Amino acid sequence: MTRVSFVEAGGKIHAVDVESGISAMEAAVRNNVPGIDGDCGGAAACATCHVHVDPSWIGKTGPAREGMEKDMLEFAEDVQETSRLACQIKLTSDLDGLILRLPEKQH
Amino acid sequence: MTVATFQADAADTMPLDKIDVSNPDLHQQDIVGAYFKRLRNEDPVHYCAESAYGPYWSVTKYNDIMHVDTNHHIYSSEAGLGGIVIDDSLQNGGGEEGGISFSNFISMDPPRHDEQRKTVSPIVAPANLAKLESTIRERVCRVLDSLPVGKEFNWVDAVSIELTTQMLATLFDFPFEERRKLTRWSDVATSAPGGGIVDTWEQRTQELMECGFYFQNLWNERVNAKEPGSDLISMLAHSPATRNMPPEEFLGNLLLLIVGGNDTTRNSMTGGVLAFHKNPNEFAKLKANPALIDSAVPEIIRWQTPLPHMRRTAVADTELGGKTIRKGDKVIMWYLSGNRDETAIDRPDEFIIDRARPRQHLSFGFGIHRCVGNRLAEMQLRILWEEILARFSRIEVLGEPQRVRSNFVRGYATLPVRLHA
Numbered sequence: 207m208t209r210v211s212f213v214e215a216g217g218k219i220h221a222v223d224v225e226s227g228i229s230a231m232e233a234a235v236r237n238n239v240p241g242i243d244g245d246c247g248g249a250a251a252c253a254t255c256h257v258h259v260d261p262s263w264i265g266k267t268g269p270a271r272e273g274m275e276k277d278m279l280e281f282a283e284d285v286q287e288t289s290r291l292a293c294q295i296k297l298t299s300d301l302d303g304l305i306l307r308l309p310e311k312q313h
Numbered sequence: 314m315t316v317a318t319f320q321a322d323a324a325d326t327m328p329l330d331k332i333d334v335s336n337p338d339l340h341q342q343d344i345v346g347a348y349f350k351r352l353r354n355e356d357p358v359h360y361c362a363e364s365a366y367g368p369y370w371s372v373t374k375y376n377d378i379m380h381v382d383t384n385h386h387i388y389s390s391e392a393g394l395g396g397i398v399i400d401d402s403l404q405n406g407g408g409e410e411g412g413i414s415f416s417n418f419i420s421m422d423p424p425r426h427d428e429q430r431k432t433v434s435p436i437v438a439p440a441n442l443a444k445l446e447s448t449i450r451e452r453v454c455r456v457l458d459s460l461p462v463g464k465e466f467n468w469v470d471a472v473s474i475e476l477t478t479q480m481l482a483t484l485f486d487f488p489f490e491e492r493r494k495l496t497r498w499s500d501v502a503t504s505a506p507g508g509g510i511v512d513t514w515e516q517r518t519q520e521l522m523e524c525g526f527y528f529q530n531l532w533n534e535r536v537n538a539k540e541p542g543s544d545l546i547s548m549l550a551h552s553p554a555t556r557n558m559p560p561e562e563f564l565g566n567l568l569l570l571i572v573g574g575n576d577t578t579r580n581s582m583t584g585g586v587l588a589f590h591k592n593p594n595e596f597a598k599l600k601a602n603p604a605l606i607d608s609a610v611p612e613i614i615r616w617q618t619p620l621p622h623m624r625r626t627a628v629a630d631t632e633l634g635g636k637t638i639r640k641g642d643k644v645i646m647w648y649l650s651g652n653r654d655e656t657a658i659d660r661p662d663e664f665i666i667d668r669a670r671p672r673q674h675l676s677f678g679f680g681i682h683r684c685v686g687n688r689l690a691e692m693q694l695r696i697l698w699e700e701i702l703a704r705f706s707r708i709e710v711l712g713e714p715q716r717v718r719s720n721f722v723r724g725y726a727t728l729p730v731r732l733h734a
Contacts, residue, residue, distance in 0.1 A: 277680075
């Protein structure tokens with residue numbers, strides 16, 4: 207199991223324990239974390255699972271990848287250097303404890 | 314045997330290579346679904362050698378459509394290659410000398426697409442939508458309160474067109490009394506002669522030129538304003554990415570926003586009424602639990618699929634579903650078919666307002682060209698249904714709708730209804 211904490215813009219924390227190997231978007235959707243829509247189902251094709259990786263974790267998750275992920279983040283709101291699409295973060299055991307912050311709204 | 318069943322039989326028996334799902338008659342009669350089903354089962358990436366629009370590929374399954382939509386480096390939207398509609402002539406005004414041609418960010422590839430889209434997107438971003446909500450609700454209430462109860466009327470004109478047009482007038486800060494011009498220009502822009510809207514390419518060009526002049530005047534007024542307004546025209550006139558746009562590109566982007574905000578939501582507003590009429594149990598569910606509006610709205614948009622297709626042009630040889638697509642080939646993503654794909658969506662032919670993950674539908678497209686106004690569209694529909702539930706016990710459909718003859722807009726000209734208090 208891997209624990210990941212989603213922090214809403216207002217500060218509310220949703221900590222969920224999920225099987226390793228699924229994406230952070232799946233982890234949020236399966237546990238009804240508000241603010242992660244995942245309209246495209248994980249294809250990096252809608253940018254409705256935009257998150258800011260907590261700076262202490264960005265070294266482990268890595269930055270957004272070239273290709274669709276970066277292309278889609280071009281059009282998201284409030285994009286920062288730590289911005290990722292949660293569907294492109296695979297929750298391996300070395301990400302146990304990961305903290306992801308949600309932007310105010312998905313678009 | 315009715316015409317419809319005869320046609321449905323034809324869908325099952327006709328030789329595969331004769332199937333042409335671009336035929337607008339199949340769309341107007343709403344029988345194209347049987348052809349799409351056959352293609353999904355037997356030839357999901359299908360080549361049609363002869364059609365009114367020349368040869369083209371049909372992509373009919375959800376995952377293949379997603380693949381095309383997310384590989385914009387191979388599947389181009391560029392106007393110069395034909396743009397985003399199966400009918401090239403809508404891009405170049407019939408190809409006649411003096412025909413009107415226009416270009417806009419939906420029919421561009423990166424990097425120009427990205428720059429122009431970013432100029433427009435703030436107006437439909439979450440922060441701005443929150444500001445628009447009370448205006449939209451006020452107008453929805455006013456329109457609904459003016460409707461006759463117990464008497465027959467045309468829902469399309471009285472509600473769907475009226476509300477979407479008011480919304481557009483607000484976004485453009487367009488002279489409110491002249492707002493129906495927007496409706497007309499939207500219809501003209503998506504129509505070729507013969508569809509009942511315009512008679513000739515000349516007439517179409519003429520009307521779109523008038524549209525261009527009208528907006529040019531608004532641009533001129535606003536470009537010199539000391540305090541730029543927050544409307545779309547002011548945004549385009551003041552943004553570094555768009556302020557030096559050539560006139561045909563300015564017109565192109567305006568038409569994109571007019572059509573994008575008009576022909577689409579309008580038909581989902583009508584489609585929702587029809588869907589609930591045909592599925593009274595779903596309407597009962599909604600009345601019992603109005604919180605279901607949040608999932609009913611994307612389900613309406615999937616069920617209606619207001620734009621049945623988007624077109625791309627391959628810029629390199631590539632493989633898709635075991636077929637070889639050649640550089641230069643016209644590739645049609647049939648969103649209407651993908652939204653009925655039984656391998657991607659559970660019970661896709663049914664209208665189910667409390668589906669799990671109702672937003673996993675193709676009506677907005679995916680990838681970099683995904684509908685920029687999708688949250689605005691959802692908001693308009695949500696408010697409409699909230700206010701309908703607050704006023705009426707039922708919207709009774711009194712007859713078959715009259716559908717438009719188009720493979721690009723899945724729309725209605727009329728829907729006779731009667732409201733019950």
